[in-house]
Amino acid sequence: MAASATATATSRADKERFICIYPAYLNNKKTIAEGRKIPIDKAVENPTSTEIQDVCAAVGFNVLLEKNKMYPREWNRDVQYRGRVRIQLKQDDGNPCLPQFPTRKSVMLYAAETIPKLKSRTQKMGGSDQSLQQGEGGKKGKGKKKK
Template structure:
């Protein structure tokens, strides 16, 4: 089983992160990408789409070793047919996952609990006048 997984395709969370630029590793358009996806969210989406997958939490993204974790997946069965006929490419899978991640149960739970506290924190922030200091007229 371990040898088989090594041949599977890889998705790094950065591929679908709307906060990253294409130069930083994003692979789909920012409008379709989601904000800071995690390996576990990607894994849950693969399970939802009935795609065989494996999470490798100890692996880092080569361009940025602080981005830890990746998901290996398999699009085709041994006979060449697709596991999910609606998903026929890696890009199609990334687009589907990016659409599902914002609806992930962990994210919807977090939004409900932090929704009321974030409004109170933003009330104290106002325009500051510090921009005019330091300039002298000649």
């Protein structure tokens, strides 16, 4: 019994060292009252929990994605707005895991700055141009087949 009690105590301490970041914290479509925690000029348009996870894991954080969690102030129940990312900010001794990110705000600002550079974001923006080119190419191909 004592072993299980210590196991729960350590897991609770682990959970306490993990900070939560909801997509609403970084969303430039939200007001501060709706949950945005960074300046609007640094915020991102509709970030997802998966994007936040990808960015933070890439820089070397210990990351946990909780898909079915909802931000309490979020009234929209769509899948797009679901999820929360837990990030281990500090080690057992209280020192930051990554020295360049001492605070939760530094992590949020980094995530907001890096998300627009993700391949999934850049492909979506360039995707409309590519689909137009593909459509034109398809027409040319059909013309060749008719001959």
